[in-house]
Amino acid sequence: MISTNLLALFYLVSGVLFILALRGLSSPETSRQGNFFGILGMLIAVLVTFLSIGNFSTSFIYVILFLLIGGGVGAFIAFKIPMTAMPELVAGFHSLVGLAAVFVAISAFLNPEAFNLGVSGNIKLASLIEMSIGAAVGAITFSGSIIAFLKLRGIMSGAPITFPAQHILNLIILISIIVLTYFLCVTQLPNLFWSLIAISFLVGILLIIPIGGADMPVVISMLNSYSGWAAAGIGFTLENTALIITGALVGSSGAILSYIMCKGMNRSFFSVILGGFGGTDQTTKSGNKEQKPVKSGNSDDAAFLMKNASSVIIVPGYGMAVAQAQHALREMVDTLKKNGIKVSYAIHPVAGRMPGHMNVLLAEANVPYDEVFELEEINNDFANCDVAYVIGANDVTNPVAKTDPQSPIYGMPILDVEKAKSVLFVKRSLSPGYAGVDNDLFYRENTLMLFADAKKMTEDIIKSF
Amino acid sequence: MEIDPFVFRLSIFILSIFVGYYVVWSVTPSLHTPLMSVTNAISSVIIVGAIIAALAGNNENIFNEASIFGFLAIILAAVNIFGGFLVTQRMLAMYKKKKK
Numbered sequence: 001m002i003s004t005n006l007l008a009l010f011y012l013v014s015g016v017l018f019i020l021a022l023r024g025l026s027s028p029e030t031s032r033q034g035n036f037f038g039i040l041g042m043l044i045a046v047l048v049t050f051l052s053i054g055n056f057s058t059s060f061i062y063v064i065l066f067l068l069i070g071g072g073v074g075a076f077i078a079f080k081i082p083m084t085a086m087p088e089l090v091a092g093f094h095s096l097v098g099l100a101a102v103f104v105a106i107s108a109f110l111n112p113e114a115f116n117l118g119v120s121g122n123i124k125l126a127s128l129i130e131m132s133i134g135a136a137v138g139a140i141t142f143s144g145s146i147i148a149f150l151k152l153r154g155i156m157s158g159a160p161i162t163f164p165a166q167h168i169l170n171l172i173i174l175i176s177i178i179v180l181t182y183f184l185c186v187t188q189l190p191n192l193f194w195s196l197i198a199i200s201f202l203v204g205i206l207l208i209i210p211i212g213g214a215d216m217p218v219v220i221s222m223l224n225s226y227s228g229w230a231a232a233g234i235g236f237t238l239e240n241t242a243l244i245i246t247g248a249l250v251g252s253s254g255a256i257l258s259y260i261m262c263k264g265m266n267r268s269f270f271s272v273i274l275g276g277f278g279g280t281d282q283t284t285k286s287g288n289k290e291q292k293p294v295k296s297g298n299s300d301d302a303a304f305l306m307k308n309a310s311s312v313i314i315v316p317g318y319g320m321a322v323a324q325a326q327h328a329l330r331e332m333v334d335t336l337k338k339n340g341i342k343v344s345y346a347i348h349p350v351a352g353r354m355p356g357h358m359n360v361l362l363a364e365a366n367v368p369y370d371e372v373f374e375l376e377e378i379n380n381d382f383a384n385c386d387v388a389y390v391i392g393a394n395d396v397t398n399p400v401a402k403t404d405p406q407s408p409i410y411g412m413p414i415l416d417v418e419k420a421k422s423v424l425f426v427k428r429s430l431s432p433g434y435a436g437v438d439n440d441l442f443y444r445e446n447t448l449m450l451f452a453d454a455k456k457m458t459e460d461i462i463k464s465f
Numbered sequence: 466m467e468i469d470p471f472v473f474r475l476s477i478f479i480l481s482i483f484v485g486y487y488v489v490w491s492v493t494p495s496l497h498t499p500l501m502s503v504t505n506a507i508s509s510v511i512i513v514g515a516i517i518a519a520l521a522g523n524n525e526n527i528f529n530e531a532s533i534f535g536f537l538a539i540i541l542a543a544v545n546i547f548g549g550f551l552v553t554q555r556m557l558a559m560y561k562k563k564k565k
Contacts, residue, residue: 022492
C-alpha cells in the first residue's frame with residue numbers, strides 16, 4: 001500500500017517520462033531512447049496502480065492474465081505487420097483506445113464507489129460530466145477509427161459517401177449529445193448514459209464516411225487527437241495526473257499533425273472534415289478535355305537519361321506504397337550511386353496515407369534518413385537536378401497548383417518537379433489523381449511518361465542499366 | 466477558502482497542452498509515423514483506470530457487471546501498449562544514417 005500523495009507523485013513521474021518520449025522524436029538518434037522512456041513511464045504507472053490498490057487476490061491473477069493476453073496479441077501484431085499497412089494499424093489502435101475509454105467510463109458509471117465518485121444513482125456532478133465527455137469522445141474515436149481502418153484497408157471504398165442534409169443531421173446529433181448529457185446530469189438515469197454512448201458511436205461513423213481516401217492523413221491525425229481528449233476526459237474522472245498529462249500531449253500532438261496535413265494540402269480543417277472532396281462533381285470535367293501530345297518511353301529510355309545525369313531526385317508517393325516498390329527503388333538508387341550519380345529523395349507533407357508514411361517505407365528499405373528531405377529543404381534543388389523520378393505521386397507535383405486559381409488544388413504547396421531538366425513519371429495511365437485534376441506535367445516537353453507498375457518499371461530500369 | 470482540486474488538475478491539463486504543443490512542433494517530420502504510434506501507446510495509460518475497475522470486484526464475484534468492463538478495457542489497452550511501443554521500436558530501428 002502506498003499513500004495517495006506518493007501515488008500522485010509517481011503518476012507525475014510517468015507523465016514527465018511520456019513528455020520525454022515525445023521529445024526524443026526530435027531526431028532519429030534520440031528517438032530510441034525516447035521510446036524507452038515511454039515504456040518506463042507506462043511500467044511505473046501500472047506498477048504503482050497495483051500497489052495502491054493492494055488487492056493481490058484472485059482478481060489480481062485475472063488482471064495479469066488479461067494483460068498478458070492483450071499484450072501477446074499486441075506484440076504479435078507489432079512484429080507481423082508490414083510497414084505499408086502502418087496507416088490502418090494506427091487507425092486500428094486508435095479504435096482500441098477509444099473503446100477502452102468507453103469501457104472505463106461505463107465501469108465508473110456502474111460502480112462509482114470504486115473510484116470515489118459517489119454512489120450509484122448519485123454520482124458527483126463534475127465526475128458525471130467528465131465521464132460523459134470521456135465516454136462520448138471515446139465512442140466517436142472508436143467508430144470513426146473503425147471506418148478509417150476499413151477505408152484504408154480497402155474493405156470499404158475510399159470514395160466519399162455523401163447524402164443530402166448530412167451536415168444538418170450531424171449538427172442535430174451533436175446538439176442531442178449535449179442535451180442528453182444535461183439530462184443525464186439532472187436525472188442520473190442509466191438509460192440516458194447508454195443512449196449517449198450509442199449516439200456517439202453513430203457520430204463517429206457519420207463524421208468519417210464523407211471523407212475521401214487521400215484525406216486520410218488528416219483523418220488519422222484527427223482521430224489521434226480525439227483519442228487523447230478521450231483519455232484526458234477519463235483522467236479528470238479518475239483524478240489521475242498521468243492520464244491528464246498524456247491526454248493533453250496526445251490531443252495536441254494529433255491537432256498539430258492535422259494542421260500540418262491541412263497546410264500541406266492548402267485546405268482548411270473544416271473543408272476536410274465536411275468532406276465530399278474528390279467526389280462526382282469534379283470527375284465530369286475530365287470528360288471533355290482535348291487530347292494533348294504525351295511523350296512516353298520504356299525502361300531503356302529511362303536508364304539512358306539517368307546514366308547521363310549527375311544528380312537525380314526521387315519523388316515517392318502513395319503509389320509506391322501500393323506497388324511495394326520501396327526495395328526495388330533503393331536497389332535502383334544503389335545502381336545510380338555506383339555510377340557516381342548524386343541521389344536524394346523529396347517527400348511532400350501529404351505523400352501517402354498518414355504523416356511520415358513515405359519516410360518509414362524508405363527507412364524500411366534501408367535508405368539512410370539523411371538522404372531524405374522535406375519539401376522546403378529540397379524544393380530549390382529541382383532547378384539544378386538533371387532527372388526527377390516521380391514514383392507513385394501525382395497531385396503533389398502538379399504545377400497547376402501554382403498557376404490556375406480555378407483549380408481545386410490551387411495554392412497547395414507542390415514539389416517543383418517541372419524545373420528539373422527531365423522528368424520521369426512512373427504511372428499506370430494518364431488518369432487524374434485524387435483531386436480529379438489533370439496533371440499539367442504529363443504534357444510538358446521535358447516529361448517522359450513511363451506507363452507501368454511502379455515496382456516493375458523500377459526493376460526494369462535496373463536491368464537496363 | 467481552499468482551491469478546488471479540480472482547478473489544479475485543470476492547470477496541469479492546460480500546461481500539458483502547451484508542453485505538448487512545443488514538444489510536438491520539434492518532432493522531425495520524418496518521424497511523424499512513429500510519433501503517432503507512440504502517442505497511441507502512451508494514451509493507453511488509460512489502463513490504470515481499467516485496472517482499478519477490474520480489481521473493484523469482490524472475491525465471491527470477480528466478474529460483476531462493472532468489473533467485467535474493466536477486464537475488457539485491460540485487454541484492449543494491453544494490445545495497444547505492447548503493440549504501440551513494439552511497433553515504434555521496430556520502426557525506429559530502421560532509421561539509419563548514411564555509412565561514411
